[in-house]
Amino acid sequence: MNPLLKKQINILIVDDEKSIIDFVKMGLEAEGYTVYSAFDGMEAIEIAEKIKPQIIILDIMLPGMDGYEVCSIIKKSIKTSIIMLTARDDVDDKVRGLDIGADDYMAKPFSFKELLARINARIRSDFPKLDDMIRIGDFTLDDGAHEFIYCGEVLDLSPTQYNLLKFLLMNNGIVLSKSLILEKVWGYDFNGEENIVEVYVRYLRDKLQDKEHNLIKTVRGVGYKMVAQ
Structure with a gap:
């Protein structure tokens, strides 16, 4: 995608591993998205309430407040699509995440190409009007x-x-x-x-x-x- 074509879509990445945030943020910004980041649950909730991101990439294992609780709180007040990340490819984890409102699920390690495809799929599904905006x-x-x-x-x-x-x-x-x-x-x-x-x-x-x-x-x-x- 031409870097000049800035989609009006905000993405929030929530992970306590800086290397993962840096990796994903660099790739998404190159695609033209506006990207924010948070390293713990409370910070994620504060930023989400302020910027109301269309997409949240949310790690489950966070310090203090885990991703499940963060997902549950955010989904009650903000229209957003949440893609949850976990280090374990466990069916029970996936079911729990989806039950509390998560929209998709990816196990670490993941490829950026697959993550981008899932983000684009969520935008087309949940925010079709924004997908038409350049x-x-x-x-x-x-x-x-x-x-x-x-x-x-x-x-x-x-x-x-x-x-x-x-x-x-x-x-x-x-x-x-x-x-x-x-x-x-x-x-x-x-x-x-x-x-x-x-x-x-x-x-x-x-x-x-x-x-x-x-x-x-x-x-x-x-x-x-x-x-x-």
């Missing part, structure tokens, strides 16, 4: 609602303006020729002139108040480049 710079794309939010405001865009802005943003930082934009946004069977691209870029600049062309840059003799930071 953040790039000050833009948030909610593809499910067919909506763009820029600097906290919903943009009033026509269908073509929406598709053009989406194509520019999904290729953020890349110079795109007018012919390519025409092909991808208007389609192969469009019989109009390339200057229609210029017209719609001007519409977008007006909507974004991009008078200095700092967001949508013109690359002379080639086309346009989106620069969203």
Whole structure:
């Protein structure tokens, strides 16, 4: 996943082993997630109540308060998906965890690839709307609602303006020729002139108040480049 495509999903990792937290956090941040960490149960509950994470990766064996109790407390007040971790691949442990509200279960040691797959599965299942949301710079794309939010405001865009802005943003930082934009946004069977691209870029600049062309840059003799930071 392109690091610029920041999903609006918070993940909390709870484990008393710093090496595990560092390993998982590094991998998830590389995928574009916002990641928080806690080393014990009380800290986990405090952070969860504050940030309301969509996903919690929760170790069972924690100092003071074990993962079962943490899971039970959090599930009573927060809508979240909890993936429990244990050093033992024991059926009774799994049953107990699922009975108190855990959504999934993984035994240590685990592969990051499998953990990521389980996280993505939980997001698709429990937070389908968020799975459609992508953040790039000050833009948030909610593809499910067919909506763009820029600097906290919903943009009033026509269908073509929406598709053009989406194509520019999904290729953020890349110079795109007018012919390519025409092909991808208007389609192969469009019989109009390339200057229609210029017209719609001007519409977008007006909507974004991009008078200095700092967001949508013109690359002379080639086309346009989106620069969203």
